[in-house]
Amino acid sequence: MRTRTIVSLAAAAVLLFADPASAAATAAGSPGIGDAYYPTYGNGGYDVSHYDVRLKYQPATDRLEGTTTILATATQDLSRFDLDFALDVSEVLVDGRPAKFAATGEQELEITPAAPLAKGQRTTVVVRYAGTPSAVSRYGFTAWLRTPDGGVAAGEPEAAWWWFPSNDHPSDKATFDVSVLVPDGTQVISNGDLVSQSSKIGWTRWNWRQNKPQATYLATLAVGRFDITRSTSPGGIPVLNAYSRDLGDNDGAARASVERTGELADWLSGLFGPYAFGSVGGYVPNVRTGYALENQTRVFYSPRQFSRGSNTSVVVHELAHQWFGDTVSVRRWSEIWLNEGFATYAQWLWSEHEGEGTAQELADWVYSSHPADDPFWSVKPGDPGADHQFDGAVYDRGALALQALRTEVGDDAFFRILKGWPAEYRYGSATIADFRRFAEQVSGRPLGDLLQTWLYTPARPARGAVPSPAAPGARPAAGPAEPRSWAKIHAVQEH
Numbered sequence: 001m002r003t004r005t006i007v008s009l010a011a012a013a014v015l016l017f018a019d020p021a022s023a024a025a026t027a028a029g030s031p032g033i034g035d036a037y038y039p040t041y042g043n044g045g046y047d048v049s050h051y052d053v054r055l056k057y058q059p060a061t062d063r064l065e066g067t068t069t070i071l072a073t074a075t076q077d078l079s080r081f082d083l084d085f086a087l088d089v090s091e092v093l094v095d096g097r098p099a100k101f102a103a104t105g106e107q108e109l110e111i112t113p114a115a116p117l118a119k120g121q122r123t124t125v126v127v128r129y130a131g132t133p134s135a136v137s138r139y140g141f142t143a144w145l146r147t148p149d150g151g152v153a154a155g156e157p158e159a160a161w162w163w164f165p166s167n168d169h170p171s172d173k174a175t176f177d178v179s180v181l182v183p184d185g186t187q188v189i190s191n192g193d194l195v196s197q198s199s200k201i202g203w204t205r206w207n208w209r210q211n212k213p214q215a216t217y218l219a220t221l222a223v224g225r226f227d228i229t230r231s232t233s234p235g236g237i238p239v240l241n242a243y244s245r246d247l248g249d250n251d252g253a254a255r256a257s258v259e260r261t262g263e264l265a266d267w268l269s270g271l272f273g274p275y276a277f278g279s280v281g282g283y284v285p286n287v288r289t290g291y292a293l294e295n296q297t298r299v300f301y302s303p304r305q306f307s308r309g310s311n312t313s314v315v316v317h318e319l320a321h322q323w324f325g326d327t328v329s330v331r332r333w334s335e336i337w338l339n340e341g342f343a344t345y346a347q348w349l350w351s352e353h354e355g356e357g358t359a360q361e362l363a364d365w366v367y368s369s370h371p372a373d374d375p376f377w378s379v380k381p382g383d384p385g386a387d388h389q390f391d392g393a394v395y396d397r398g399a400l401a402l403q404a405l406r407t408e409v410g411d412d413a414f415f416r417i418l419k420g421w422p423a424e425y426r427y428g429s430a431t432i433a434d435f436r437r438f439a440e441q442v443s444g445r446p447l448g449d450l451l452q453t454w455l456y457t458p459a460r461p462a463r464g465a466v467p468s469p470a471a472p473g474a475r476p477a478a479g480p481a482e483p484r485s486w487a488k489i490h491a492v493q494e495h
């Protein structure tokens with residue numbers, strides 16, 4: 001949930017001098033929330049606390065229709081505001097009264113309420129809509145994944161536009177109820193707890209609830225024919241996983257990996273502190289994509305992640321995001337290191353735990369694998385740019401930065417930082433500057449130079465944290481050996 005409010009001098013002047021009853025006293029909310037990487041993503045002028053997404057979906061045709069009810073609070077006087085959405089809208093109500101609306105730009109839904117909203121006013125917005133998500137393209141792509149038996153919404157940074165209208169930015173988190181009506185025999189997977197199911201005249205309604213704040217991109221929906229498994233981890237976390245019944249040769253390896261979710265969530269809890277949500281799990285739909293995504297409480301895995309056998313490393317990566325990315329979300333997309341550097345480092349810790357290479361050995365390997373003139377070093381993990389937001393360097397150099405931090409502050413302070421950070425900003429969003437302040441407070445050391453070197457300098461840092469010798473310009477003939485875990489760690493690098 002967003003707590004930051006910027007009042008410009010110009011806006012303040014309007015508030016001081018304009019007649020408060022006139023339309024001039026209110027302004028349109030901006031079409032973007034102010035993210036330099038994605039200027040139109042999210043919106044200005046309000047903060048959402050809850051989404052109620054109620055859908056009907058026909059897998060045979062990919063036809064989706066529904067109503068989303070949004071609870072929001074105006075953070076400024078508003079004559080008009082935007083939602084982010086891409087399907088066809090038939091009706092909008094604001095506080096029960098019909099509102100004017102228009103689809104503009106790629107994914108803006110401009111809403112003009114019958115009466116302006118006052119700053120601080122709590123409001124209820126109802127949007128009725130329908131569409132065929134797989135047929136809707138924005139910025140040249142479709143985030144909705146059509147499958148032979150349904151569809152899947154899982155994408156970063158955008159996926160919501162294809163199934164519910166939202167303030168689509170991780171700085172405005174909210175709770176969710178997702179209720180979907182599908183033909184009997186079809187399953188619906190979403191975030192949080194499966195609250196209830198009921199069937200009537202050939203259709204089944206699935207009701208899911210996420211009662212902890214969740215970023216919009218971490219909301220997920222999958223409809224298809226799934227086999228659902230339920231258990232409880234030894235540490236007491238309820239686990240719900242789901243597998244497409246159409247995984248073919250990948251079925252065994254997928255289950256052998258994802259069924260370890262409870263065990264791995266418990267292991268990560270020991271490192272990063274108590275798990276912040278009411279359930280955990282993953283799902284593997286029959287999609288052709290190659291990536292995985294850390295949807296809150298319910299990770300999305302592509303079957304291809306398991307095409308070379310089981311892979312607990314990817315499960316560790318996505319579950320680590322439940323702390324780094326989901327419990328604490330990025331305030332802006334430029335802060336992506338807070339997600340990917342830490343999730344990758346969790347894989348290094350798992351490798352060490354499994355005896356397949358220590359974090360230091362992995363750091364040595366990454367460092368020496370990239371000669372000084374490798375473009376790898378030109379990407380700044382702390383501000384990679386929108387085009388390089390998910391570049392391999394954000395992951396690998398991002399994890400190297402954490403190994404450098406560990407070397408600098410020592411294991412005791414380092415692991416107190418990793419465990420304290422998710423608790424410090426639980427259910428909120430944060431920046432790398434926030435992390436620096438927190439890590440300096442825990443360790444009692446200035447860390448500006450170290451983070452500047454590893455996160456914000458477009459060049460290969462001097463060895464420092466990586467003691468193994470590495471010849472400049474080329475991989476040394478006698479450099480470190482490839483750690484056994486490397487292939488599977490590296491294969492994860494798609495979110």
Ligand SMILES: [Zn+2]
Nearest residue numbers: 339340343495
């Ligand atoms: Zn990731």
